[in-house]
Amino acid sequence: MTSGLDDVVAAETVLSEVDGLGGHLTIRGHALRDLAGRRDFAGVTHLLFDGFFDDLPNEKTLAARLGRARVEVFERVKPLLPALAGPSVYDGMRAGTALMPDGDTLEDALRLIAAPAVLTPALLRMRKGLDVVAPNAAAGHAADMLAMLTGTVANRELAAALDTYLVTVCDHGLNASTFAARVVASTQAGLTSVALAGLGALKGPLHGGAPGPVIAMLDAIAATGDAAGWLSKELAEGRRIMGFGHRIYRVRDPRADVLKTVVRRIGPEGAAGRRLAFAETVEQAALETLKRAKPDRVLQTNVEFYTALLLEAAGFPEEAFTCVFAAGRMAGWIAHAREQQATGRLIRPQSRYIGPVPDLVA
Structure with a gap:
């Protein structure tokens, strides 16, 4: 079965x-x-x-x-x-x-x-x-x-x-x-x-229910100032990195790229722009950390990651x-x-x- x-x-x-x-x-x-x-x-x-x-x-x-x-x-x-x-x-x-x-x-x-x-x-x-x-x-x-x-x-x-x-x-x-x-x-x-x-x-x-924790993750990483260290600690303690990996996709989730493009249009400058730039840094660190920690699995960015940024920018809690x-x-x-x-x-x-x-x- x-x-x-x-x-x-x-x-x-x-x-x-x-x-x-x-x-x-x-x-x-x-x-x-x-x-x-x-x-x-x-x-x-x-x-x-x-x-x-x-x-x-x-x-x-x-x-x-x-x-x-x-x-x-x-x-x-x-x-x-x-x-x-x-x-x-x-x-x-x-x-x-x-x-x-x-x-x-x-x-x-x-x-x-x-x-x-x-x-x-x-x-x-x-x-x-x-x-x-x-x-x-x-x-x-x-x-x-x-x-x-x-x-x-x-x-x-x-x-x-x-x-x-x-x-x-x-x-x-x-x-x-x-x-x-x-x-x-x-x-x-x-x-x-x-x-x-x-x-x-x-x-x-x-x-x-998965997109919400992405915001908590970004805030926690911003507080520490060490994306790679925070992500490695999460994996070492057996927790998921939210916004990465998908049951079906073995490559990058196509919805993630659509939403990333949209988020870039919302506010290339100001708070939204700074938030996006920081998220892109976290995204890259997460992809590198996941590849090192789980080389046998394909864990690419999924729709949850940029969904969280878009809905936060739109004003939804x-x-x-x-x-x-x-x-x-x-x-x-x-x-x-x-x-x-x-x-x-x-x-x-x-x-x-x-x-x-x-x-x-x-």
Whole structure:
């Protein structure tokens, strides 16, 4: 039996392919590098949904309907925000998402995509004692997220960077959360049930919870002033270097390069520029340290490293990084759910019992 289901093909999909040896990510027939920064998140959502909703409108109309969905979600959850702000931001966002109708229409799908985008800024502001900011249906999805977070019109460069991030993480093969979503979809459950399965899997530190510790690592290294020494000590004590290595990629994660380029555009000067320059120094030290310590393994920079820098620059606190990840991945989960329901069977793998055997002979 293959541990962790490595190399087991559990589904056929037209949505995305992860080429771990070549370092390529394909989404609906397009290389990631040809989508990121060239088609906005609503446009890529349209690409993912194409063929899975009979009433799918054109890209412009879909973007407008996504804007209206943000407003609808806000009105639905606004009275409940004080209660949702009590748990962690992620738990509050997940609980708020659970309030969406568990249907399978395009409107249901758009509300689910809107939910983390609306709930995350609102809960962050409430936890600071600030008034929540209503969404603007006419704004772009990423720009509206930032406006709801800061209370001001989004900086154009930051909005473009966040939009590229959402595109970059919208789908990535049959990862843990997407597989969980497809399992639930295979039972013919509604899309909210699918979304909650994805959110549950994404919360784990080995999946969507990984970018946050990158910031803690950078801060710790900055405090010591000795990147190589700090990294070597972490490895000697059996801890992971966050932002490096990937279960699938045996070369550099292509999403890391996309996000690195975006981060460079945000602020080549000032605090953001200094932070990036320092991170690049840490990245190089980490790659060298990992190569010396683990010469038999390929541990290249992954998407988590520059995700952390981008979301920090956009103003999201570390505790909300996974929420923003969910805001992008939700579109992929829904597309996979619709594909599974249209083309797949109930997912019911076998297990091998290895416990004690009772005496069944009387």
